[in-house]
Amino acid sequence: MRNLIVVLGLLLAPAWADEPYKEYTPAEHFEPHVSGDSQLTGTYRYWKDPTKLDLRLAGHPDDSWKLNWKHLDYPFNKEMHAGHLALDRGLVLFNKLNRAGTFKNCLVMYRLNGQYETTLRGLRTHFPAYRTDLRRVAGLEEVIEHCAALESETLQNGSYDNSAVSIYIASQSLGMPIKIDVSSGPLREAWKRGERLFHQKVGRNNMSCASCHVGRVGQSLRATVVTSPYGDAAHYPVYRDRFGITSLHIRFAQCSLDLGFNALKPGSPAYTDVEVFLTALTNGYPVSVPSERP
Amino acid sequence: MHTIWRVILVAFLCGSPLGYGYTPGEMVDSKMPTKTLMPKVKVDSGRLEWVPYAMDLSPWPTLCEDDPRAMPRPQHAQYVAPLRGDAVRGRMIVMDTRRGNCVTCHEIPGEDWPGTFGRKLNHYKQLRMSDADIYQQIYDVRITAPRAVMPPFGALGILSDQDIRDVVAYLQSLE
Numbered sequence: 001m002r003n004l005i006v007v008l009g010l011l012l013a014p015a016w017a018d019e020p021y022k023e024y025t026p027a028e029h030f031e032p033h034v035s036g037d038s039q040l041t042g043t044y045r046y047w048k049d050p051t052k053l054d055l056r057l058a059g060h061p062d063d064s065w066k067l068n069w070k071h072l073d074y075p076f077n078k079e080m081h082a083g084h085l086a087l088d089r090g091l092v093l094f095n096k097l098n099r100a101g102t103f104k105n106c107l108v109m110y111r112l113n114g115q116y117e118t119t120l121r122g123l124r125t126h127f128p129a130y131r132t133d134l135r136r137v138a139g140l141e142e143v144i145e146h147c148a149a150l151e152s153e154t155l156q157n158g159s160y161d162n163s164a165v166s167i168y169i170a171s172q173s174l175g176m177p178i179k180i181d182v183s184s185g186p187l188r189e190a191w192k193r194g195e196r197l198f199h200q201k202v203g204r205n206n207m208s209c210a211s212c213h214v215g216r217v218g219q220s221l222r223a224t225v226v227t228s229p230y231g232d233a234a235h236y237p238v239y240r241d242r243f244g245i246t247s248l249h250i251r252f253a254q255c256s257l258d259l260g261f262n263a264l265k266p267g268s269p270a271y272t273d274v275e276v277f278l279t280a281l282t283n284g285y286p287v288s289v290p291s292e293r294p
Numbered sequence: 295m296h297t298i299w300r301v302i303l304v305a306f307l308c309g310s311p312l313g314y315g316y317t318p319g320e321m322v323d324s325k326m327p328t329k330t331l332m333p334k335v336k337v338d339s340g341r342l343e344w345v346p347y348a349m350d351l352s353p354w355p356t357l358c359e360d361d362p363r364a365m366p367r368p369q370h371a372q373y374v375a376p377l378r379g380d381a382v383r384g385r386m387i388v389m390d391t392r393r394g395n396c397v398t399c400h401e402i403p404g405e406d407w408p409g410t411f412g413r414k415l416n417h418y419k420q421l422r423m424s425d426a427d428i429y430q431q432i433y434d435v436r437i438t439a440p441r442a443v444m445p446p447f448g449a450l451g452i453l454s455d456q457d458i459r460d461v462v463a464y465l466q467s468l469e
Contacts, residue, residue, distance in 0.1 A: 020355075020361075020362055020363060020364035020365075021364040021365055021366075021367055022355070022364065022365050023365060026441065089338065148340075153340065154340045154341060155340045156340060156341050156342045157342070158333055158335070158342045159335065159336070159339060159340050159341055159342040160335050160336060160337050160338060160339055160340075161338070161339060161340040162340065163335070193359065196359070197357055197358075197359065200357065200359075201365065202354065202355045202356060202357050202361075202365070203351070203354045203355065203356070203357075204351060204354045204445070204450065204452065205445040205450075205452075206365055206445050206446060206450060207443065207445065211443045212411075212443070216411060216443075219409070219410045219411055220409050220410045220411075221398050221399065221409045221411065222397070222398050222407055222408065222409050223407055243335065244335045244337065245335055245337075246335065250333055250335060253332075253333050254332075254333075256356070256357060257330070257332055257347055257351065260349075260351055260354055261351050261354045261355065261356040261357065262329075262330055262331075262351050262352055262354070262356050263330075263331070263332065263333065264356065264357065264358070266333070266342070268358075269358075270357050270358045270359070271357075274357075
């Protein structure tokens with residue numbers, strides 16, 4: 001269908017056959033492992049081990065960015081916040097959806113490498129993954145929406161209930177390192193597309209993700225401090241005090257509007273590609289939910 | 295004709311909320327002042343709400359390889375002296391988040407919490423740049439600094455000719 005529309009479009013307006021002019025931020029070398037941050041920002045040594053963060057850095061207004069906000073993750077942050085309420089609701093919803101046992105089967109049975117598992121443990125660390133039933137690479141939230149639809153429930157991608165179930169599933173992988181393989185197959189393609197999108201300048205300000213998140217990490221846009229793209233996908237969906245429970249794609253949508261272009265629907269192909277790229281940059285970093293960010 | 299097909303194409307290919315999974319009737323209220331929507335997460339709900347955003351961002355290419363719309367190429371500004379700028383109005387544009395928004399990246403006198411991306415503009419006049427050079431810098435920075443992050447305000451149509459003249463007048467007043 002998609003290709004058909006492209007072909008029709010090109011036939012109807014030959015001018016479109018030319019590649020539209022777009023600019024790209026000069027590409028850096030990205031490593032599909034969280035330790036690649038050492039080459040980009042050099043702060044990896046400060047937040048490598050979430051159990052051994054430096055308390056003095058966390059309290060320092062000029063140096064706290066070096067922790068990449070990991071001091072807001074468990075176990076350093078033992079505060080109660082709204083992410084815990086979402087986790088509780090996620091458990092209730094999961095049990096309701098999984099009354100017949102088919103919801104959990106739907107989640108685990110299409111895992112990569114044909115591995116069939118009966119437990120949720122470690123499931124979060126393998127997403128985004130190629131799903132043979134959907135015939136595309138999909139994030140965990142998209143798969144939850146799909147599997148809930150099979151149980152005749154509506155859990156739209158990005159909605160509170162969807163993120164709550166996602167937090168509950170992620171909590172079953174707490175402390176296990178993210179592990180997606182982008183060396184071959186559909187995930188390799190998605191990684192490449194995601195890397196290109198990460199550098200593509202778009203919108204009202206002609207900016208790309210890389211405009212800020214490469215080379216300017218630690219600098220501020222008024223009160224907003226720019227974070228490293230490495231190690232950032234392990235704590236989503238996250239509780240943010242201004243926006244509530246925020247899945248990664250909702251975060252992308254907020255970024256899109258801030259940068260000056262229309263937000264895409266959560267689960268759209270471009271967002272999933274960027275999710276694959278960012279999740280690969282988090283490879284090797286432990287899952288930490290529920291978490292909070294400003 | 296072309297415009298209509300482009301809108302349809304972008305909506306289909308890029309999966310924007312205006313054309314992907316929702317019917318236009320669901321998404322666009324005729325009373326709505328804008329075509330840009332913002333997702334809103336409603337507590338204890340399985341549905342995602344979309345509310346009007348403060349600005350209409352639909353003319354701009356979105357984050358999608360298949361978006362057929364191009365970005366403007368780097369442009370030389372057509373500056374004609376004299377300047378005739380209003381420094382007071384210039385400062386309003388500099389501080390306005392919807393227009394110049396300069397303070398997000400640059401340090402400006404009288405702002406306690408500026409950004410640190412760009413150079414400090416506190417004593418800009420001491421750089422002794424000509425009006426024409428500053429005008430070009432704001433109109434399209436890509437001519438002189440291709441790797442700069444600063445948006446090309448003139449080439450992208452964010453600021454009008456008079457807006458840029460006012461901002462130049464304000465910058466030349468910072469001694």
